[in-house]
Amino acid sequence: MMLHKANGGATVSEVDSVASRPLGQGAIGEGRLAFADANAALAQLMRYSIDLKRLVRDRDAVLQQIKTAHLSALNLLCRAAEFRDDDTGVHMDRVGALAQLLTLRIGRSAGEADLMRMAAPMHDIGKIAIPDAVLKKPGGYNAEERAIMNGHTRFGAEILGQSDIPLFQMAADVALTHHESWDGSGYPQGLRGEQIPWSGRVVALIDFFDALTMDRVYRKAFSDEQALTMMEAQRGIKFDPQMLDTFMHHVDEFIHLRDDINAAERDHGALLRGDAGQLASELGL
Numbered sequence: 473m474m475l476h477k478a479n480g481g482a483t484v485s486e487v488d489s490v491a492s493r494p495l496g497q498g499a500i501g502e503g504r505l506a507f508a509d510a511n512a513a514l515a516q517l518m519r520y521s522i523d524l525k526r527l528v529r530d531r532d533a534v535l536q537q538i539k540t541a542h543l544s545a546l547n548l549l550c551r552a553a554e555f556r557d558d559d560t561g562v563h564m565d566r567v568g569a570l571a572q573l574l575t576l577r578i579g580r581s582a583g584e585a586d587l588m589r590m591a592a593p594m595h596d597i598g599k600i601a602i603p604d605a606v607l608k609k610p611g612g613y614n615a616e617e618r619a620i621m622n623g624h625t626r627f628g629a630e631i632l633g634q635s636d637i638p639l640f641q642m643a644a645d646v647a648l649t650h651h652e653s654w655d656g657s658g659y660p661q662g663l664r665g666e667q668i669p670w671s672g673r674v675v676a677l678i679d680f681f682d683a684l685t686m687d688r689v690y691r692k693a694f695s696d697e698q699a700l701t702m703m704e705a706q707r708g709i710k711f712d713p714q715m716l717d718t719f720m721h722h723v724d725e726f727i728h729l730r731d732d733i734n735a736a737e738r739d740h741g742a743l744l745r746g747d748a749g750q751l752a753s754e755l756g757l
């Protein structure tokens with residue numbers, strides 16, 4: 473049998489034999505390991521264990537730094553995309569939070585919901601690759617411009633798909649499929665039903681709801697009631713019917729969450745604009 477020398481002293485089989493021997497049955501004089509040697513081996517093992525713990529701690533700290541760096545990069549990417557579009561940052565925040573909530577309500581894990589919160593705001597990141605002449609063109613698009621604009625899905629997936637980190641994989645799926653429709657009439661691939669990743673179906677629904685209920689440069693926001701009616705009209709056409717049912721079932725929760733985000737943003741904006749006095753009086757301070 474092969475014996476491995478541990479610490480230049482006890483061999484593995486010697487340590488095993490000491491460990492399995494009842495106390496008091498010393499082996500001195502039997503050609504076996506003395507207790508003193510066993511203690512030295514034990515002390516060495518403890519030192520290994522302490523070193524290992526330190527290594528794990530260092531590794532965790534590095535992983536945390538990498539995670540933070542990824543999140544900041546992601547945030548910067550989102551902000552960059554915002555500058556190209558007339559969507560405001562708060563749309564990104566709302567889509568992230570509302571998509572996180574829907575992910576939970578359709579029964580996915582809390583971990584997936586956390587990823588969704590960060591992945592969903594990147595759905596339109598591909599717009600940074602669309603020329604201004606198309607992106608900022610007022611009025612409707614002709615067929616050629618429409619095709620260029622629709623390309624934001626593939627551009628987004630290309631940008632985000634470079635990383636094999638799960639968050640970016642989810643974000644790439646969302647960017648690619650958030651304009652697919654349940655009945656197969658969407659783009660860019662014309663996927664239908666469950667061919668569309670669940671993450672893309674979640675963001676399609678939330679993005680639609682949020683876009684309708686916010687003011688745009690070219691129109692005022694629709695009321696919640698109007699928006700919900702418009703969503704119902706898309707049951708089984710644009711939206712996964714079961715997912716739409718779940719959304720409608722919890723719609724009050726979604727509306728509350730959106731209003732909370734808007735209020736927080738308004739307060740934050742007021743502070744930034746310096747009209748803190750007005751804010752304070754509104755808040756009754």
Ligand SMILES: [Fe+2]
Nearest residue numbers: 595596650651
């Ligand atoms: Fe989009």
Ligand SMILES: [Fe+2]
Nearest residue numbers: 559596679683
């Ligand atoms: Fe959007």
